[in-house]
Amino acid sequence: MTAIAIIGAGFSGTLLALHLLRRTPPPVRVVLIERQNRFAQGPAYATGNASHLLNVPAGRMSAFHDRPGDFFEWLAKQPDAPLDLGPGSFAPRRQFGAYIRQLLHEELKRPGGAGRLELVRGDVAAIEAEPRGPLSLCIGTERRIEADLAVLAIGNFPPEPPTIADPAFYDTPLYRPDPWSGDALDGLDPDAPVLLIGTGLTMVDTVTSLEDAGHRGPIHALSRRGLTPLCHAGPAAPARRPGAAIPDRLVDCLRMLRVEARRAASGGSTWQAALDELRPFGRDLWQNLSPTDRTRFLRHLRPWWDVHRHRLAPDVSCRIDAARARGQLRIHAGRIEGITAEADRALLTYRPRGTDEKRCLSIARVVNCAGPACDFDRIPHPLVRRLLGDGMVRPDPHRLGLDVTPSGALKDRSGAISRQLFAVGPVTKGAFWEMTAVPDIRRQCELIAAQLAMLV
Ligand SMILES: Cc1cc2nc3c(=O)[nH]c(=O)nc-3n(C[C@H](O)[C@H](O)[C@H](O)COP(=O)(O)OP(=O)(O)OC[C@H]3O[C@@H](n4cnc5c(N)ncnc54)[C@H](O)[C@@H]3O)c2cc1C
Structure with a gap:
């Protein structure tokens, strides 16, 4: 019996599983493997904070391209649906997580669904391939799962720390490397100054979390250019469709x-x-x-x-503007020169953009909000390290993810195309660039499911 294993049950892995079950005949099994306790969420939709809103309107967040209203209709049926809900509304991200979880549960309840879809809780540490045999996925030291095809849906990784003279600072409790972990702001004095490294969407999330927790102290956010995400426009007439072809330069x-x-x-x-x-x-x-x-x-x-394309929901944008206007949120453009720990304070030295001067800030907590790391040569993920070490995959030339073909097949160290190992979601950004938001990943899942269905 053919088995397709999907490693990672965030949005990409879960949606791919749903599409595969629709596209493949009954003997084919889909095994969805997730290392966290939560299926169908990933870091993006696991947030418990209702102020963390989707940055795409509800009308464009359906899991299915051919049922564009699916998420919006699901939202409208929820008991806490706001009266003014419309397809242009920006819902809390946790509601999108609940929607995807419900789709997964419905699939398990479908006649025959539970038999064809297996959910496995485990951390895949290695994939072993025998010539002309099935793949063997190693979970811990005891468990192995055999699969004819496997898809990496391992998603986003916490940001890399900036290079500083003495990286010992990164081992202190003053530094929080993972902005999506629940403890990034734990134990913080509400009047203490905070530094957020990065000024993009993750910075925005962290500022809203700080505000919701009643933080009163200054919030410094620093990036090379100090650019912050722009806001979605209200409902507007569609731009006039231009007939001109898209140039190649x-x-x-x-x-x-x-x-x-x-x-x-x-x-x-x-x-x-x-x-x-x-x-x-x-x-x-x-x-x-x-x-x-x-x-x-x-x-x-x-x-x-990034700031034009990945925009903020208007309510979130207003909160950021207000925090800046009252002087609590201060955006800096510059380069970090060093961060050292001195008792319960971090001392940041940075060079403001376009100057030779050095400035210092004394900070109680540094949270890295620099955006997901994507240079796979430096990501300390055991499965990634093992696959690279075994030569089964290679980074893409632009260091945005792993090298894949347009149909998602992974390339090995020599550039040869795997017939068994595929990837979906943000790890394929090198080939597609825009493979972050739900509308793009949804389209990719449909295409890869069709491709895999031809192979079983
Ligand atoms: C904070 C944040 C907010 C976002 N907001 C939006 C938004 O509003 N709208 C939008 O369209 N897009 C948004 N995005 C984009 C988002 O990346 C995608 O929508 C999507 O969540 C990516 O899903 P994924 O499944 O590929 O990755 P992830 O969600 O990262 O899931 C990967 C999963 O793989 C698991 N995993 C990793 N390695 C292993 C292993 N070895 N074994 C087993 N399991 C493993 C992880 O535990 C994780 O659950 C946001 C992203 C982030 C990070």
């Missing part, structure tokens, strides 16, 4: 985007709508750029792309 793409954003704004729409119209072409656009242009984009434009 970065400089021409940028010019096109600027023209379309200006045209949208002057025609009663918004730059946000103009950018969103390019979304369905995101992966084609990325794959059509030359490797040099991709590198150029990552080096020079990425921070601007």
Whole structure:
């Protein structure tokens, strides 16, 4: 009997399992393996904080491309649904987690569902491959699961710490490396100054958590450019659909985007709508750029792309603006030179952007909010280390994830394409660039499920 194993039951792994069950005939089994106690959540949707809102409107968060209203309709049926709920509303992320969990539970209750879908709680530490045999997934030292095909859906990793002269600081309790762990703000004096490394979406989450916990002290957030995520526009007319083809040179793409954003704004729409119209072409656009242009984009434009593309729900944006206006949240642009621990304080030295001067801040807690780490050569994840060591996978050339083909097959150290090992979700960003948000991952899960169904 054919078995397909999925390693990781965040959004990507769970959704892939649901699509595989629909696309494959009954003898095929799907084994969904998760190392945490929680299935169908991952760090993004495990947050218990109701102020952590989705950054995509409910009307675009359905798990199924062909049922676009599915999440919004589910939300509307919840007993605590707000009266003004609409497809443009931004729901708490934990509700999206509950929606995905319910889809998984419904699948298990379907006639024959529990027999074909097996949930396994365990940390896959290695995958062993025999020539022409099934894959063997090692969970701890005792358990092995055999599978004909396996998919890595191992998701996002905590951020890397910035390089500093004496990294000993990172071993002190003043530093919290994982902004998504429940304890990043535990035991913090509400009047103490805090430093958040990074000024993107994770910084925003942490600021709302601090506010909700009644934090009164200063909150410093620092990144190289000090750019913060922009806000979604309210409902706007769609940007006028331009007929022009999308160019293959970065400089021409940028010019096109600027023209379309200006045209949208002057025609009663918004730059946000103009950018969103390019979304369905995101992966084609990325794959059509030359490797040099991709590198150029990552080096020079990425921070601007991120703040325009991954935007804030209006309510969250208002809270951040208010925290800045009252002087509690201070955004700094600069480079960290060093952080040292002195008794119960961290001493940060940084160089403000565009200057030679050095400034210092005394801080009670440093939380790394720099965004998920993606250079697999440096990620201390045991399975990743083992797969790289065994030469079964390799990082992609842009150090955004693992090297995969357009249909998600992993490439080994020599570039050969695996017929058994695949990947889905943020680990495939190198091939697709935009593989972070639900609408993109949903589309990818559908395509990979179709591809795997042809192999069983
Ligand atoms: C804080 C945050 C907020 C976000 N907000 C939004 C949003 O509002 N809207 C949106 O569209 N997108 C959002 N995203 C994007 C998000 O990345 C995707 O939507 C999605 O959650 C990624 O899912 P995933 O399953 O690939 O990864 P993850 O959610 O990271 O799940 C990976 C899972 O794999 C498990 N795992 C890892 N290694 C092993 C192993 N060896 N053995 C067994 N299990 C393993 C992990 O425990 C984890 O549960 C957000 C992301 C983050 C981090």
